[in-house]
Amino acid sequence: MSDDMEDVVGVLTEQIERRFAMSMQELKSTVAVAPDANREATDLVKWHGLLTQSHEAVVRAEDALLAALETQPDVVDDPTMALARRVNATVAARDGRAMVIRWLLDPNAYGKQGVEAERLARLSRGARTGPAVSTSAPARPAAPASAQGRGALR
Structure with a gap:
């Protein structure tokens, strides 16, 4: 695992904590209680969680690769390349x-500024909970008198 990435996760965590004036754990708890109170906080908590999961996956993958490389002679095999x-x-x-x-x-x-920000705000403002168009079933036409009855006529 590279020290640089640990530093990046740490730096980003510090920036988030500084922005909201609370620890990451406190922010997670606050967002869990009221996820709609602050969209920015909710998004940052979500992505920070994804980042830490990804970082853990990198550590596991690097450990597996190092273990495989220690058993390899001069030539690396296909499973190790995978x-x-x-x-x-x-x-x-x-x-x-x-x-x-x-x-x-x-x-x-x-x-986040200018036309792009206005468009994004317009899209996220009043987010729909349902379809934009009415989806009621269309009225069915009455069946002709000759087609009524059981089965189809041949």
Whole structure:
């Protein structure tokens, strides 16, 4: 596990705690009680949880890869290469989640001001709980008199 990523998780956690003036655990508890009270807090808690899960997955994948590499001679076999690809995939997922948190924390980030922000606000404002169009069943036409009865006529 790289110290750099631990630092990134720690830095992001500190920034979140500083923004809300409470520890991450307190913020999680507050969001659990009232998830609709502060959309930003809810989003940050969600993504922070995803980030820590991804970080744990990276640690497990790296440990498995290191264990496999210790048993390898000079040539790396296919199962070990598959472990290396798994490490790459988990690192990419973790880094992507870290970028989302950075975006959520940055008030000047692209899409948070100007036309993009207005469009996003318009979409999230008054979020629908149901379909936009009425979905009542259409009226069924009355069956013709000759088609009434059992079965189909041939």
